Amino acid sequence: MKTITTTKVIGMLLLVVLSSNLAKAQSETYLNQNLKVESKTSTFNLGETENSIWDFSKSVPVAKYSPKASENTLEENHERYDFDRYYPRKGTQSFVNIYIGLNNYLQDGDLPSSDELFTLNPLTSWYAALNFDHATRILGPLYLDWGIGASIQDLSFENTRVEVVVDRANQSVDFVERMDRVGKKSKINMMHLNVHMVPTFSFGKYNSFRIGAGVYAGYRISSHTKYKYDDLTGDSQKDKFKDSLYINPFKYGLRAQMGWSSFDIFFNYDISELFEEEANAPKLNPVTFGVIF
Template identity: 55%
Template sequence: MKTTLRMAALVVLITALVSPALQAQTDLSDRLTVTSNVWKKGLSPSTNLTDFEPTNTLKVESPGQVNTHSIANSLRRSPFDVDKYYPRRGTENFFNVYLGLNNWLEDGDLPNSDKLYSLLPINSWYVGLNFDNISHLLGPLYLDWGIGASFLDYAFENTRVSVDKVDDAVVFSERNDITGRKSKINVGYLNVHFVPTISFGRYRDFRVGFGVYGGYRISSNTKMKYDDASGDKQKDKMSDSFHINPFKYGFRGQIGWDFMDLFFNYDLTEFFDEDKTAPRLTPVTFGIIF
């Protein structure tokens, strides 16, 4: 008898624990069924989702109701939702972060390692903060345009290199009295870009573009970190124009999918003023847009 009562109590306890979970699962299944199909009624701001019945067709019952085509399309999309896609019309706005690596070319080639201005690309960073816009023009054609700021590091392969401005010349010299740890030029720009882009795919989430950009220099300095003859750590920083060209412009190529794009910048202007005595260097940048 005691055994029977214990079994009955155990069954009652299990039923009490399981029933709420089963009911919650049933409610969740019903909600998913409603929201994963196209509804047969139009939406109004006061509509309760529980009033809808699932169906395979879309019916907008009156012109005064909100068009549900865009809602239906979003419900049909895969679990891998597209975070950044080009609009069917109008303009979309994004805040993007640019991360990349810098280098420069001399007569179309990378400078040899024995040149004092040869760079170490892995330490030559590009960081950009941009307010970008995507405007639909015609069919698959869009215009990617925006404004922002970028900060570029040009880190020298030889960490004992010092950069100085002497009259109308830029002088690179090697300091033999120190143990170099880092030597670089930092430059900041305000930028604009205009990149015609062709977008593909069901959600216009794959794109390829080629256009132009321009920038105005807002800051520049050199920085050296080294150990002196006594072994003490030192840091020298000097702010100056260093005859760096105040303006820059060039070509930009982009290719992207969903929330990420790859970009490539090729300057048509030289890094230093053309009328100064300095190496003839053309900057290039490759990176990612988030």
């Protein structure tokens, strides 16, 4: 029994020693071998020799900065995502613009005096338009800004008692102050289809300052007057009269604009008069100033 027991003990000790040596050998082999880690761009090694220190300067891929490459990438992004919303480096760029502004008109080159019944309140005389615009590069910094759209104009009178009266017999447009009413609002409303062509200089590639001057024209598609007031009994009333009002069916004028990045301002001056030449009406030239979004 003692011999069998002794033999078992010796055998177990030999197995332990053998296992320990085998584990140690495997560990040393694992630590000394080269571990290769591959990426899409490079392969780097860890632990080449037993006494060496890992050298990451030769194994880790480093991204190098290239100003030229960065500029090219920027230009590609602008072309792809249209960051430069208005003026491209080449060809034509199209976009939708919203115009918001204020209206007034000139009489013999000056604003009408406050004594005139047709004097406007510029803060309530709104202009709004939706345009499909384009910018085409011509040569160097010279571009052509052109487009088509629809606009709505309110000519709101300063004197809210004023009523616009059309006399067909005399071909006249009269402005009558109604003293028997308490006026709330009196205005002329017009809607036009418009086109414009504005040669523009753009200084720089992206988000650049630009300035231009050109021409525009429009065709009237509707017009009416609206008069809100309280009558003698205090009841609120509203009169709306749809008519041509002897307003010129065509208009044309000069346009100036200036902008930076995606913000622009514009100024329109109608060379054509508001009312038709044969009509007995004041000689007025509308002007509009506003912003483009």
